[in-house]
Amino acid sequence: MKKLPFNNEIKTLRFMSNEMTQGELGERVGVTRQTIAAIEQGKYSPSLEVAFRIAHIFGKPLEEVFIWEL
Amino acid sequence: MSFREKMLWVAFIAMMGGFGFYFLTLLTPLGENASPDYYLGLLFLIFGLVIGSMLVATLILFIRNRSEVTFKEDERDSDIHKAATQIAYYPLLLGVWASGAMFHNGVSTPTMLNILLAVLVGAESIRLGYQIFLYRKA
Numbered sequence: 001m002k003k004l005p006f007n008n009e010i011k012t013l014r015f016m017s018n019e020m021t022q023g024e025l026g027e028r029v030g031v032t033r034q035t036i037a038a039i040e041q042g043k044y045s046p047s048l049e050v051a052f053r054i055a056h057i058f059g060k061p062l063e064e065v066f067i068w069e070l
Numbered sequence: 071m072s073f074r075e076k077m078l079w080v081a082f083i084a085m086m087g088g089f090g091f092y093f094l095t096l097l098t099p100l101g102e103n104a105s106p107d108y109y110l111g112l113l114f115l116i117f118g119l120v121i122g123s124m125l126v127a128t129l130i131l132f133i134r135n136r137s138e139v140t141f142k143e144d145e146r147d148s149d150i151h152k153a154a155t156q157i158a159y160y161p162l163l164l165g166v167w168a169s170g171a172m173f174h175n176g177v178s179t180p181t182m183l184n185i186l187l188a189v190l191v192g193a194e195s196i197r198l199g200y201q202i203f204l205y206r207k208a
Binding site: 034050 | 072074141144146147205
């Protein structure tokens with residue numbers, strides 16, 4: 001499987017946000033738990049809208065949630 | 071496994087089981103010598119069994135996964151759906167053209183209809199199978 005050119009800090013940020021579950025985050029973003037799991041594991045590249053929604057929920061700028069690695 | 075993925079498994083298994091049985095029956099000596107009415111009766115029976123089994127399985131999944139039933143298709147579901155539909159389009163297109171060529175070369179109408187049905191079932195199985203593959207992969 002092709003590796004995405006960016007990493008993410010979603011798991012850490014979830015843990016720091018009162019151990020928010022993938023399901024809770026998914027519900028707030030408007031995607032399924034499975035989609036959050038796939039994004040977290042770097043198996044799915046989210047749309048810009050979903051990326052911004054995730055960053056907004058954690059109160060962080062986009063580049064602190066998704067880190068470009070190339 | 072999400073509710074959506076379970077539904078895909080149900081549809082895939084019902085389709086492969088039902089139509090697999092139908093096409094295997096046609097290839098047996100009994101099927102080869104049977105009348106068009108026999109084909110038609112068997113086909114209606116298979117359609118009934120496939121739809122019936124899908125309805126029962128859907129009902130069971132609906133009861134067991136009530137919290138997920140109301141979830142709308144999200145962007146990943148939509149991407150997977152589109153990718154699988156695109157993949158299945160090509161065998162469908164090729165199959166229809168190949169069927170047309172066979173019809174032009176004198177294949178009987180019942181055989182032609184069975185070939186078209188096989189093309190349709192094949193394309194749909196590829197669509198369902200590829201969606202399951204993409205869900206499993208990510």
